[in-house]
Amino acid sequence: MLNKFCDKIVIDSCFCGVFGSTENNLGYIGYSGTKGVYYFYSCGANGIINTMFGIYVLLDSLENKSNKFTKIFSPLREK
Numbered sequence: 463m464l465n466k467f468c469d470k471i472v473i474d475s476c477f478c479g480v481f482g483s484t485e486n487n488l489g490y491i492g493y494s495g496t497k498g499v500y501y502f503y504s505c506g507a508n509g510i511i512n513t514m515f516g517i518y519v520l521l522d523s524l525e526n527k528s529n530k531f532t533k534i535f536s537p538l539r540e541k
Contacts, residue, residue: 491516491535492523500524501537 484490489504489512500520504512515531522529533539 488512488535489516490537491519492532492537494537503537 490501491504491512492500494501500523502516502520504510504516512535516535519529519531519535523532
């Protein structure tokens with residue numbers, strides 16, 4: 463599933479070991495609002511759980527498919 467995107471994905475930056483959190487402890491996963499820029503910021507105590515299904519949120523976004531978690535984790539969501 464991921465392989466068909468590998469030749470098209472450009473990783474601009476990567477950070478490891480940074481701990482962050484949001485008010486509701488949900489990360490930011492999905493389209494940033496800037497063409498071609500997606501975020502995958504998983505944070506708080508739920509980081510590992512978010513990572514497990516977050517990749518599917520991104521893959522579905524790239525394929526223009528719906529995903530029931532897109533609005534919940536959207537970087538553009540209401541506070």
